[in-house]
Amino acid sequence: QVQLVESGGGLVQAGESLRLSCAVVGHTNNDYAVGWFRQAPGKEREFLAGIGWSADIQKYSDDMKGGCTIRRDNVKNTVSLQMNSLKPDDTADYYCAVDPIRRPVTVAVDSSWRYVYWGQVIQVTVAS
Numbered sequence: 595q596v597q598l599v600e601s602g603g604g605l606v607q608a609g610e611s612l613r614l615s616c617a618v619v620g621h622t623n624n625d626y627a628v629g630w631f632r633q634a635p636g637k638e639r640e641f642l643a644g645i646g647w648s649a650d651i652q653k654y655s656d657d658m659k660g661g662c663t664i665r666r667d668n669v670k671n672t673v674s675l676q677m678n679s680l681k682p683d684d685t686a687d688y689y690c691a692v693d694p695i696r697r698p699v700t701v702a703v704d705s706s707w708r709y710v711y712w713g714q715v716i717q718v719t720v721a722s
Contacts, residue, residue, distance in 0.1 A: 596620045596694055598713035603688065605719045606680055614675045614716055616690030621671070625696035627651070627703050628673040630664065632718075634686040642688075643675055644703030647696045653703045680720045688716040 602614035616628060629644040643654045643664040652664060662677045673690065691709035701708065 596626075596692055596711045598690055598692060598711055600688075600690055600713040600716050602674075603716035603718050605721060608681055608720055608722050610680055610720075611676065611678045612680060612718060614677070614688055614690070614718075616673045616675075616713055618671045618673070618692055621692070621694055624666075624668040624671070625694075627693040627697070627708065628664075628666065629691050629693070629703060629706070629709050630673075630675045630688065631691060631706070632684075632686040632688045634683075637686075639689075639706075641704045641706060645673060646699065646703050648699075651699055651703060655704070680718075682720045682722045684718060684720045686718060688718055689713055 597619045599617040625647045627646045630642045631639050633639040642658050645652050645664045645666050664675050666673045690713045692711040693708040
């Protein structure tokens, strides 16, 4: 059984940076993809960034390009999301999710259907 342990989040001021971390526990190898998502009040959940079983497989949403970096550490089995220059509009509940199956690179990491294990909510609040 795969479990996700998330950390980071909290209250920051506009313009500051924040790093969210997702530890993947229980997977037998590193052949998994991780996606980061968020859901703001009154809005639908949206994809932010994803990384495949290979670190070369990455994708960012148009809103997050240039504003965040996703990285994976296969020794620690963690995936982090570094977010810079945060704005009040970035206030939301953030989630990481895992696809435990090694898929062809043609299967995009922003395909939400592939993520079957979800972490708990990380609340991020950006004050103006």
